[in-house]
Each structure stands twice: as C-alpha cells, then as structure tokens.
Amino acid sequence: MNILVCVKQVPDDFAKVHLGENGKPALEGIDKVVNAFDTYAVEMAVRLCENHGGRVVVATIGAEEEVRPSMVQMIAVGANQAYIFAPNTADGDESSVAAGLAELVKKTEETIGESFDLIMCGKESTDEISSQVGAMLAEKLNLSFVSSVIDVKPAEAGLCVKQETEEGSASYEVSCPAVVTVAKPEYDPRYPNLKSKMAARKAVIPYLSDALTPVQPAVRCMNYQEPAKREAGVKIQEKNAVDAVARAIALMADDKVL
Amino acid sequence: MGYIIGEEAKDLLRDVKEFCEKEVKEQIKEYDVSGEWPRPIYEQAQEMQLHMMDVPEEYGGLGLDHITQAALVEQMAWADAGFAVTMNGNGLALKPVLISGNEEQKKKCSEMIVNGGYGAFALTEPDAGCDASNGKTTAVREGDEYVLNGRKCFITNASVADFFVVTAMTDKTKGTKGMSAFLVYKGTPGLSVGNHENKMGVRTSTTSDLVLDEVRIPAENLLGEEGTGFVTAMKTLDLARIWCAVIGVGVAKRCIDEAAAYARQRVQFGAPIGKNQAIQFKMADMEIRTEASRQLIVHALTLADKGLPFSKESAEAKCFAGDSVMQTSIDAVQILGGYGYSREYPVEKLMRDAKIFQIFEGTNEIQRMVVGRSVIGKI
Numbered sequence: 001m002n003i004l005v006c007v008k009q010v011p012d013d014f015a016k017v018h019l020g021e022n023g024k025p026a027l028e029g030i031d032k033v034v035n036a037f038d039t040y041a042v043e044m045a046v047r048l049c050e051n052h053g054g055r056v057v058v059a060t061i062g063a064e065e066e067v068r069p070s071m072v073q074m075i076a077v078g079a080n081q082a083y084i085f086a087p088n089t090a091d092g093d094e095s096s097v098a099a100g101l102a103e104l105v106k107k108t109e110e111t112i113g114e115s116f117d118l119i120m121c122g123k124e125s126t127d128e129i130s131s132q133v134g135a136m137l138a139e140k141l142n143l144s145f146v147s148s149v150i151d152v153k154p155a156e157a158g159l160c161v162k163q164e165t166e167e168g169s170a171s172y173e174v175s176c177p178a179v180v181t182v183a184k185p186e187y188d189p190r191y192p193n194l195k196s197k198m199a200a201r202k203a204v205i206p207y208l209s210d211a212l213t214p215v216q217p218a219v220r221c222m223n224y225q226e227p228a229k230r231e232a233g234v235k236i237q238e239k240n241a242v243d244a245v246a247r248a249i250a251l252m253a254d255d256k257v258l
Numbered sequence: 259m260g261y262i263i264g265e266e267a268k269d270l271l272r273d274v275k276e277f278c279e280k281e282v283k284e285q286i287k288e289y290d291v292s293g294e295w296p297r298p299i300y301e302q303a304q305e306m307q308l309h310m311m312d313v314p315e316e317y318g319g320l321g322l323d324h325i326t327q328a329a330l331v332e333q334m335a336w337a338d339a340g341f342a343v344t345m346n347g348n349g350l351a352l353k354p355v356l357i358s359g360n361e362e363q364k365k366k367c368s369e370m371i372v373n374g375g376y377g378a379f380a381l382t383e384p385d386a387g388c389d390a391s392n393g394k395t396t397a398v399r400e401g402d403e404y405v406l407n408g409r410k411c412f413i414t415n416a417s418v419a420d421f422f423v424v425t426a427m428t429d430k431t432k433g434t435k436g437m438s439a440f441l442v443y444k445g446t447p448g449l450s451v452g453n454h455e456n457k458m459g460v461r462t463s464t465t466s467d468l469v470l471d472e473v474r475i476p477a478e479n480l481l482g483e484e485g486t487g488f489v490t491a492m493k494t495l496d497l498a499r500i501w502c503a504v505i506g507v508g509v510a511k512r513c514i515d516e517a518a519a520y521a522r523q524r525v526q527f528g529a530p531i532g533k534n535q536a537i538q539f540k541m542a543d544m545e546i547r548t549e550a551s552r553q554l555i556v557h558a559l560t561l562a563d564k565g566l567p568f569s570k571e572s573a574e575a576k577c578f579a580g581d582s583v584m585q586t587s588i589d590a591v592q593i594l595g596g597y598g599y600s601r602e603y604p605v606e607k608l609m610r611d612a613k614i615f616q617i618f619e620g621t622n623e624i625q626r627m628v629v630g631r632s633v634i635g636k637i
Contacts, residue, residue, distance in 0.1 A: 191277050193307040194320050
C-alpha cells in the first residue's frame with residue numbers, strides 16, 4: 001500500500017504565542033515542530049506498512065531550510081521518503097492550501113511513478129485549528145473521505161477505518177484511493193532511535209521549488225486578537241470555613257451565578 | 259551546556275531531551291519512592307538506543323564520539339541519575355571486554371547489549387572496595403574449565419544482566435598480578451544474585467550481590483591472559499570514572515535548573531529571592547563548579563581520544579565533579595528552604611542521588627590518592 005502523509009510544521013504548541021507589533025503572531029524564537037496530529041498520521045501509516053507492507057511518503061509545503069528538520073524527523077520515525085514543495089500562496093486560506101496539497105499529491109505521484117492508495121492528514125493543525133483542509137483536499141481530488149480516524153486496517157473493499165465520535169467510535173469501509181484525517185489514536189508516536197536519526201539526517205529530500213501553481217486566497221485574515229486577559233479575582237479571606245463559604249455564596253448571588 | 263557539539267549531535271540531544279522530559283523526569287518519581295526497577299522506562303530507552311552508546315560501530319553500535327556521548331548522558335542524568343547509571347552500566351561491563359577480550363567475546367557481548375540485554379562489571383567484594391586487589395573470589399583452572407567461587411557486592415545491573423565480567427584471583431601469591439577477568443553468562447549453574455541494596459539514592463538503578471558457588475565456565479571465557487585482570491579493571495575504571503563525572507554533572511545541572519526556577523518565582527519581602535545577592539552568589543558558585551567539572555571531563559575525554567595517558571585527569575574529573583554535585587545539591591536544597599527538604603519538591607532526591615558520586619567507581623579519597631601520587635611521583 002502506498003501512503004502519502006501531508007505534514008505541516010507548526011510553532012511548538014507548548015509555547016505561549018503573543019501578537020507582534022505588526023499584529024501577527026510573533027513566532028521568532030519559538031521552536032518549530034511537526035503538527036501533533038500529523039505525527040499521529042505518520043505513526044498510523046508506518047504501523048500499517050510495518051504490519052501489512054507498503055511505503056510511506058511524507059510531503060510538506062514550506063521554505064526548504066525551515067521545514068527540512070521536520071521532514072528528517074518523519075524519516076527517522078519510519079517514513080520512507082520525503083518531499084518539500086515551495087509554497088503556492090502566502091497567508092493562504094484553507095481552500096488554497098488544499099488546492100496546493102491536491103497538486104502536491106499529483107506531482108508526488110508523478111515523481112515516484114506510482115499512485116497513492118491512501119492520503120492522510122492530521123485532523124487539524126495545532127496552530128490554525130480549522131479542521132477543513134483534509135476534507136477540502138478530498139473534495140478537490142474527488143476521493144472518498146473519513147475524518148477523525150483513530151485506526152486503519154486493510155479490508156476486502158479497501159480499508160476499514162475507525163472514526164472517533166462524540167459518543168465513542170464508528171467503523172467504516174472505504175474504497176481506495178481515499179483521504180482520511182487522523183485524530184489521536186490509542187498509542188503515541190514513537191521516538192526516533194539514534195541510528196535512524198543519524199541516517200535520516202543524510203537522507204536526500206527533494207525540494208520542488210516551482211511545482212505548485214500560485215493561488216490567490218479567497219479568504220483573508222484581517223487581524224488577530226489575543227484572548228481578553230482574565231480580570232483579577234476576589235480573595236476570600238474569612239478565617240473559618242463557614243464564613244468563607246457564606247462569603248463565596250454571597251458573591252455568586254450578587255453576580256447572579258446562583 | 260559546556261560541550262561544543264556539532265549539528266548532528268545537537269539534533270540527537272534535542273530528541274534525548276524530549277524523551278527525558280516527557281517519559282522519564284516525572285515518571286521516575288514513583289520508582290524512586292518504591293525502589294522498583296523501572297523496566298518500562300528502560301525498555302523505551304532501549305528502543306531509542308540509549309543503552310548502546312558505548313558499543314563500537316563495527317559491533318552494531320552508534321559510533322558516537324565521546325563528547326557527543328557526554329552531552330547525551332548528561333541529559334539522561336538530568337532526568338534521573340539512576341536512569342543514566344543503568345544505561346551507562348552496559349558501557350562499564352563492555353569496556354573490559356573491549357580492552358582485553360578477543361574478537362568473538364567483543365562481538366558476543368556487544369550483540370547482547372545491542373539486542374536489549376544488560377551487562378554488569380563485578381569487581382567489588384565485601385573486603386575489597388577501594389582495595390580491589392584484596393579480592394577473595396578465586397578461579398581455579400581444571401582442564402578446559404575454570405571454577406569460580408566467591409561473593410561480589412554493590413554490582414550495578416547484576417539482577418538484570420545477561421553477562422558479567424567477574425574478576426577473580428587465579429594466583430593469590432602474585433597480588434594484583436594474580437587477578438584475572440572472566441566472562442560469565444547469566445544462567446551458568448552456581449551463579450546467583452544475592453542481596454539487593456536498598457539505597458539512599460540512584461534508586462532506579464539496581465545494585466546487588468553476586469554469588470559464585472562452584473561456577474564452571476569454559477577456559478575460553480578468560481578475558482586476555484591470566485594475571486591481567488587488575489590492569490583490565492583499572493583501565494576500565496579510568497574511563498568509567500569520567501562517565502561517573504558526566505552523570506554527576508547532569509545531576510548538578512538539574513539542581514541549578516530547579517533552584518533557579520524557584521529563585522525566580524519565590525517571593526519574600528516583596529521580591530523574588532533571586533534578586534538577593536546571597537542567592538545569586540550561591541547560584542553562581544553552583545554554575546561555576548558544574549562548568550568546571552564539565553571542562554575537566556572534556557579534557558580527560560580528549561586525552562583518551564588521542565590515546566594519551568588520562569588516569570590522573572579522569573580521577574580529577576571524577577573527584578571534582580563528585581564533590582561539586584554534592585555541594586551543589588546541598589545549595590539547591592538550601593535555596594528551596596523548607597520546600598527543598600520536602601519530598602514535594604525534586605531537590606531532596608537530587609541530594610540523595612548526589613552523594614554516590616563521591617563514593618562509587620573509587621571513592622574521592624582514592625581519586626585524591628591517584629592524583630596526589632601522580633603529582634609527587636616516585637619517592
């Protein structure tokens with residue numbers, strides 16, 4: 001099975017991001033990591049190929065030097081090949097990113113001379129959290145689509161995928177080729193071992209500088225606002241519990257919480 | 259970080275740091291309390307190949323240079339000293355094999371480690387600690403076999419080891435020149451693990467007695483020639499002492515990080531205590547000692563890499579780093595005050611862990627003897 005995982009590099013989601021003087025998120029000095037949901041997708045793809053055979057290709061859109069470390073990391077944890085595509089749009093909206101990815105899928109298939117049976121994306125990226133790109137990619141490629149997948153197995157008709165739902169999970173059979181977006185499975189992504197990391201650093205990762213057609217985004221972000229800062233709270237300083245509870249109830253009653 | 263390392267090493271260090279922060283640092287706390295050997299954590303570490311950093315590339319190892327290795331081991335020790343001691347125990351066991359073993363022995367022991375096994379170096383005995391030449395364990399040649407009898411103590415990884423390097427007297431009349439080193443494999447009849455030490459610190463590293471009762475091993479398990487065991491052991495310790503210093507520095511760095519974080523957030527008299535010169539000076543001394551320890555390590559490793567004598571320098575690094583981490587851990591507890599004395603905060607564990615670095619791989623008194631005699635020369 002040939003699997004393509006679309007990977008996005010994002011600012012470390014453990015870091016606190018503030019707006020810079022230009023009104024945009026100030027990302028200087030913040031580590032870049034692979035989007036967590038994309039790491040789940042790569043792990044799921046690698047496990048599928050380890051158990052049933054196949055090949056995992058990862059691809060991303062970005063500036064070569066900036067995103068190469070993330071691609072190296074994905075090879076170190078089991079991807080067989082990686083490709084980097086130069087961006088097709090600046091400040092792209094979800095639709096233009098999906099258009100870029102659809103073109104990326106085709107160009108990668110042309111490059112390797114084989115078509116993909118399965119295309120995987122994280123269900124969302126931890127920076128923008130729009131959860132739209134995977135579905136839009138399926139639409140643009142005219143392929144079947146399942147979102148929030150937490151398990152995937154080969155099936156007679158193609159693949160059996162388990163989808164995480166509000167209530168539990170649902171299983172679907174989908175024909176290939178298909179697009180799925182991946183949620184957090186039961187397992188964690190593996191750490192790269194030292195040898196695989198050293199080997200991955202030497203991997204040839206092609207950079208396709210003009211493979212994607214420039215796209216003008218239809219939706220533009222006008223400005224960002226940081227969440228309103230929490231106002232200072234009220235300290236309840238009564239000396240005993242009975243008085244403290246009474247004071248808390250009174251405060252909540254005043255604010256019509258109760 | 260005082261180690262000057264290349265981009266590849268920095269990349270590896272980032273991965274090891276992430277692993278240590280996410281999978282070791284917090285998880286290890288309950289094992290420190292219970293004294294249970296944290297097998298799941300070690301299995302994960304083996305998947306990352308942190309257990310085989312000393313295995314040469316030609317035997318399936320990583321081929322890391324010593325300075326890179328030091329940076330990685332320091333990071334492991336930062337998360338937990340016992341974790342680093344356990345992983346490093348393999349290197350301690352493999353070193354005598356690499357020094358004196360034949361090709362087959364080197365290959366076999368290296369493969370055992372690469373495949374997830376453990377090794378243990380069994381030198382110390384109840385009456386032969388610093389005075390290693392006073393060992394009572396004997397090895398008697400009988401035809402194509404040696405028969406080993408004796409008791410070893412304080413053996414790191416003994417309870418989990420697949421192979422042991424055991425020193426034993428083949429000729430008591432010759433003193434140190436009557437000591438030989440042997441490879442003994444797990445499961446050999448007569449070989450058993452005795453008392454497990456309930457230690458003050460490095461509690462996630464297992465330390466046990468090793469009992470040899472009429473243990474028959476093939477004569478080809480002899481490492482090198484008969485009578486070379488003491489030299490093999492001393493050469494092993496020369497390098498092992500540097501790694502001991504590296505682990506101590508990792509503990510010291512954690513002390514500095516914990517104390518600095520506390521000094522930034524603990525407010526007394528209306529200001530963070532880190533604004534007080536009393537705290538700043540203490541932090542400065544902690545950092546100076548730790549960086550000086552690193553540089554002694556780098557110097558000793560550089561000499562070792564160049565094939566130059568480094569016994570004195572390894573003793574200096576071990577002694578200075580051991581004393582430094584002890585004092586630095588005391589300072590960290592002092593900076594955290596009452597909280598530092600509480601198990602709620604991590605520094606009391608660091609202080610318990612730190613003490614061993616003045617004791618194992620040759621006490622710091624022995625290190626001073628090595629350095630002192632080297633300075634004075636033959637009298």
